Amino acid sequence: xxxxxxxxxxxxxxxxxxxxxxxxxxxxxxxxxxxxxxxxxxxxxxxxxxxxxxxxxxxxxxxxxxxxxxxxxxxxxxxxxxxxxxxxxxxxxxxxxxxxxxxxxxxxxxxxxxxxxxxxxxxxxxxxxxxxxxxxxxxxxxxxxxxxxxxxxxxxxxxxxxxxxxxxxxxxxxxxxxxxxxxxxxxxxxxxxxxxxxxxxxxxxxxxxxxxxxxxxxxxxxxxxxxxxxxxxxxxxxxxxxxxxxxxxxxxxxxxxxxxxxxxxxxxxxxxxxxxxxxxxxxxxxxxxxxxxxxxxxxxxxxxxxxxxxxxxxxxxxxxxxxxxxxxxxxxxxxxxxxxxxxxxxxxxxxxxxxxxxxxxxxxxxxxxxxxxxxxxxxxxxxxxxxxxxxxxxxxxxxxxxxxxxxxxxxxxxxxxxxxxxxxxxxxxxxxxxxxxxxxxxx
Numbered sequence: 467x468x469x470x471x472x473x474x475x476x477x478x479x480x481x482x483x484x485x486x487x488x489x490x491x492x493x494x495x496x497x498x499x500x501x502x503x504x505x506x507x508x509x510x511x512x513x514x515x516x517x518x519x520x521x522x523x524x525x526x527x528x529x530x531x532x533x534x535x536x537x538x539x540x541x542x543x544x545x546x547x548x549x550x551x552x553x554x555x556x557x558x559x560x561x562x563x564x565x566x567x568x569x570x571x572x573x574x575x576x577x578x579x580x581x582x583x584x585x586x587x588x589x590x591x592x593x594x595x596x597x598x599x600x601x602x603x604x605x606x607x608x609x610x611x612x613x614x615x616x617x618x619x620x621x622x623x624x625x626x627x628x629x630x631x632x633x634x635x636x637x638x639x640x641x642x643x644x645x646x647x648x649x650x651x652x653x654x655x656x657x658x659x660x661x662x663x664x665x666x667x668x669x670x671x672x673x674x675x676x677x678x679x680x681x682x683x684x685x686x687x688x689x690x691x692x693x694x695x696x697x698x699x700x701x702x703x704x705x706x707x708x709x710x711x712x713x714x715x716x717x718x719x720x721x722x723x724x725x726x727x728x729x730x731x732x733x734x735x736x737x738x739x740x741x742x743x744x745x746x747x748x749x750x751x752x753x754x755x756x757x758x759x760x761x762x763x764x765x766x767x768x769x770x771x772x773x774x775x776x777x778x779x780x781x782x783x784x785x786x787x788x789x790x791x792x793x794x795x796x797x798x799x800x801x802x803x804x805x806x807x808x809x810x811x812x813x814x815x816x817x818x819x820x821x822x823x824x825x826x827x828x829x830x831x832x833x834x835x836x837x838x839x840x841x842x843x844x845x846x847x848x849x850x851x852x853x854x855x856x857x858x859x860x861x862x863x864x865x866x867x868x869x870x871x872x873x874x875x876x877x878x879x880x881x882x883x884x885x886x887x888x889x890x891x892x893x894x895x896x897x898x899x900x901x902x903x904x905x906x907x908x909x
Contacts, residue, residue, distance in 0.1 A: 577637070578603070578694050579677045581610040581667055585643065585660035589617055591682040591834070593624045594850050598686040600635050601849070601858070602892050604899070605691055609638040610671060612663050618642075629855050644670065647767040656770075656780040664736065665781050668746040669763050675744045681737040683834060685827040685845060688892040692825065693803055696740055700797055705745035706789075707797040708734040709804035713815045725776040726783060727754075727790035734789065734796070736782040737828045738804040752791045802888075804828050807839050810878035823887030841879040844869045845889075858893045 580599060584592040596609060611621055618640050625638055643660050645653040646669050656662040664679050671677065676697050678690065696707055711733040712718030720733030728734075750759030755768055769784055777783035789796045801809055801816040805824040809816040833839040834846040848866045856862075867886060873879025 575606060577606045577608050578690055579608050579610060579671075579674050580690065581612070581664070581671070581677055581679045582682055583612040583643075583660050583663040584617060584621075584682050585614045585654075585658075588682040589620050589624070590850075592621070594846065595680065595682055595684050595686075596625070596636075597852075597854075598849050599690050600632055601852075601862075602686060602688055602896060603635070603690040605694075607636045607690060609636060610641065610667075610674075610677070611638060612641045612643055612660070614643060614660070632854050641670065646670070646763065653770075658780070662781040664739070665766055665784065668741070668743045671743060672747075675742070677741050677743055679736075679739040679741065680826075681828065681830070683829045683832075684738060685829070685849060686825075687823070687827055687845075687888050688825045689895075693738075693740060693799070696797065696799055697742060700742065703794045704797040705742045705749060705795050707740040707799050708736060708785075709738060709799055709801050711735045712808060713801055713817075717812055720786065723778075724783075724786075726773050726787055728783075728786035729789040729793065729796060730798075733786050734782075734798065735804055735806070735828075736785050737806075737830065738826055739785075740797075740799075749795065751788060751795075753788075754791065802826075805884075806830050807833055807842065807878065810841075810881065810884070811839065813877075814881050814884070816884075819884045820881065823889070823891065824884055825888055827885075839878050840873045840876055841870065841882075841885055844873060845885060858896060863890060863893050 582592055582595065592611070592613075599607060613621060621638075621640055625633075643654065643663055644650075644666070645662070646666055653662045654660055661681075667677060667679060678693065700707070710730065711720055713732070715721040715731050718732040720728045721731060724733065746762050750761060751765050752759055753765060753769065755772060760768075765788070766784070769787060773784070773787060800818040802819040802822055802825045804826055805816060805819055806828045807830070809819065814820060827842065827845055829839075829842045829846060831838070833842040835843075837843070844866060848862055848869070851865075852862045866889065870879065870882050870886065874882065878885075
């Protein structure tokens with residue numbers, strides 16, 4: 467009997483103890499939750515509450531263990547200040563360039579700038595040049611078109627008729643023909659109509675840092691991005707790039723006939739001219755007129771006045787004179803970036819084009835519009851007739867390849883690889899970018 471009584475008493479004591487433990491634990495947890503709510507009246511998510519309760523519970527248990535071990539209790543830091551520091555750290559990690567938490571601003575897309583001057587009957591040539599640049603280039607292009615007033619409306623109409631996918635790749639602005647110094651009509655008639663306008667691009671386009679100028683009779687056979695990349699190869703003194711006028715001094719025009727100073731051994735051709743306009747505007751150019759240097763704008767008119775009776779090729783001759791006295795300012799790129807009939811009509815003399823193919827075709831001497839050099843005309847006609855958004859291989863490369871067979875008996879047509887190699891290579895790259903990249907499964 468006594469044993470049963472003892473067991474009953476033990477069971478009752480154990481039950482009372484469990485009840486006390488249960489109610490005491492709940493009140494402690496409620497106090498813990500109350501502290502969290504006071505610190506954070508409106509938590510953003512249930513997970514945040516759980517995290518904060520766990521943090522406080524861990525702190526309390528650690529404090530109790532320290533006291534039990536005989537350590538002096540350390541002063542508890544204010545929970546609000548701890549949370550505030552944590553919030554500040556979290557926000558600082560989330561902030562990005564735009565200052566908005568959790569957002570990332572994409573880097574600004576680089577835009578290439580291309581300038582052309584069109585007067586007289588150069589409307590179609592200019593539009594075909596623009597078309598060739600857009601067919602292959604990767605980055606967006608802004609076209610700066612300098613044109614006589616009667617042509618401005620025609621340019622707007624021609625550029626506005628292109629498909630939306632092509633229009634999305636470029637911007638354009640049309641400017642009147644203007645010369646900041648000297649006699650307007652004299653500058654306009656210096657060589658070809660309005661060609662001297664290119665000399666004033668650094669003065670007019672003050673907001674543009676770098677620029678590629680091309681003549682209207684230029685065709686791109688590879689992305690403009692590739693010639694634009696030469697800007698990064700300029701050293702600290704170089705501010706413009708052009709190709710030599712000729713590769714062989716014995717048959718070069720400047721080396722045989724020039725009556726004025728010119729750059730290097732054969733001079734340079736200005737039909738394709740890459741310029742760092744910012745450097746041009748800030749440079750003082752050495753010259754033969756005064757001991758001190760002159761800025762670009764102050765140099766042009768006196769230079770013309772001094773040499774106007776000795777120059778044949780107008781503004782190109784003036785550029786040759788400038789870089790004759792400032793050779794450290796010029797970067798020269800290979801002839802394949804400005805390939806003209808002179809490179810093949812006297813025999814092939816552009817080795818780089820034989821190895822890599824023509825990158826930029828320059829159809830001077832009017833060869834796009836007569837039958838003197840049919841190899842050039844085949845390329846021009848094919849780009850002119852190519853339906854935008856059509857298949858490049860089927861509607862552009864194959865017609866060029868087929869029609870080129872009719873030119874193999876001509877001086878320039880007998881080396882078809884010069885004209886076709888880069889075109890084919892470029893079209894393969896375009897195909898890979900536009901088709902293969904999108905068809906390839908994502909990993």
